[in-house]
Amino acid sequence: MNLENFKKGLKAGIPIGLGYFAVSFTFGMMAVKGGLNIWESVLISLTNLTSAGQFAGLDIIFANGTLWEMAFTQIIINLRYMLMSLTISQKLDKRYPFFHRFFISFGMTDEIFGVSAASSGKVSPFFHYGAMAVAIPGWTLGTLVGAVAGSILPNFIISALSVAIYGMFLAIIIPPAKKNKTLVWVIILAMALSSAFKYIPGLNKISSGFSIIIVTVLVAALAAWLRPVKEEEEAAS
Amino acid sequence: MSIYLYILVMAGVTYLIRMLPLALATKEINSNFIKSFLYYVPYACLAAMTFPAILSSTEFLISGIAGLVVAVIVAYKEKSLVVVALCACAAVFICERIIVWIA
Numbered sequence: 001m002n003l004e005n006f007k008k009g010l011k012a013g014i015p016i017g018l019g020y021f022a023v024s025f026t027f028g029m030m031a032v033k034g035g036l037n038i039w040e041s042v043l044i045s046l047t048n049l050t051s052a053g054q055f056a057g058l059d060i061i062f063a064n065g066t067l068w069e070m071a072f073t074q075i076i077i078n079l080r081y082m083l084m085s086l087t088i089s090q091k092l093d094k095r096y097p098f099f100h101r102f103f104i105s106f107g108m109t110d111e112i113f114g115v116s117a118a119s120s121g122k123v124s125p126f127f128h129y130g131a132m133a134v135a136i137p138g139w140t141l142g143t144l145v146g147a148v149a150g151s152i153l154p155n156f157i158i159s160a161l162s163v164a165i166y167g168m169f170l171a172i173i174i175p176p177a178k179k180n181k182t183l184v185w186v187i188i189l190a191m192a193l194s195s196a197f198k199y200i201p202g203l204n205k206i207s208s209g210f211s212i213i214i215v216t217v218l219v220a221a222l223a224a225w226l227r228p229v230k231e232e233e234e235a236a237s
Numbered sequence: 238m239s240i241y242l243y244i245l246v247m248a249g250v251t252y253l254i255r256m257l258p259l260a261l262a263t264k265e266i267n268s269n270f271i272k273s274f275l276y277y278v279p280y281a282c283l284a285a286m287t288f289p290a291i292l293s294s295t296e297f298l299i300s301g302i303a304g305l306v307v308a309v310i311v312a313y314k315e316k317s318l319v320v321v322a323l324c325a326c327a328a329v330f331i332c333e334r335i336i337v338w339i340a
Binding site: 108160172178211224 | 240242243244246247248250251252254255256257258259260262263265266269270271272273274275276277278279280281282283284285286287288289290291294295296300301304305308309311312313315316317318319320321322323324325326327328329330333334337
C-alpha cells in the first residue's frame, strides 16, 4: 500500500520535476552570475525548494540586506504555503503516525500541493514522498546544471519547459470544473483578480506571492459563503 | 555577512511556514464554512498562479498563449498531468520555431 502510493506520487511528480528543472536552471544561472559559487547555489535550492522565495532571497543577498529583511520577505512571499499545509492537514490520512507531517511539510511546494489536493479521498504521506523523490532532484539538479553550464541550454528549450508547470496546474483544475459550475467561476474569478494584481497600476506594486494569498482568500471565502460544500461533494473531490 | 546565515534564515522561515499548520491542525475542522473554504483553496490558488503568469513564462507572448490554449484543450479532455504538460511544452516549442523561422 505504501509502495503503491509512493509510485503514484512518483508518476505525479514527473511533470513537476520537468518544470522545476527549467525554473531552477535559471535560478542557478542567476545565482552564479550574481557572485555565489556553485555549491552555495545548489544548497539554497536543496534547502528551500521554492521558486519566488529563492529569487527574492538572491536579491537580498546581493544587496547585502539584513537578516530581518530576509525573514520578512520569505514570510510574505511564502505565506501561501500556510493555506496549502492547512488544506493538506485536513486531507492527510490519519492512520499514519504524526512524524510524517514534519517530512511532508518540507516538500509542500505549489505543485506537490496541487497534485495532492487533487487526488481523490484521503492522501497518504507516501504519495508526497513519491512526488518529492522526483521534484527535489529535479529542482536541485536543475540548479546545479544552470550554475555549472551558464547559458548552455538554448532559450527556446528553457521557454518550452517553463510552461510545463502551468500545463500541470490546468490539468489539475479543469477536469473537476466540468462537473461543478462553481469551480468554473472560482477559476475565472481567481484568474481575473490575479490579472488585476499584475496589470493595474498601484495594485501591481504588491508582490506576486502576497497577491496570490489575497486572491485565494477572497475567492475561496466568497465561494464558501455563496456555495457551501455539502459533505458528499467533498468526499467525491 | 556569511552567506550561510542568509541561507539558514531563508530555509528556516520557509520550513516553519510549511510545517506549523500541518503540526498544529491535527484535529478535523468542523466548521462547514472553513471546510468549504479549504475545498476551494486549491482551485483559486492554482488558477491565480497560472494566469496571467503563463503569458510571461515564455520567450514570446504569442507562444505563451499557444501553450495556454493547448493546455486548456488537452486538460478539458481529461488527459493525465504529464500529457497536458508535454503538449503545452510542444505547443510553445513549435510556435517559437515558427516565429523564429518567419522572422
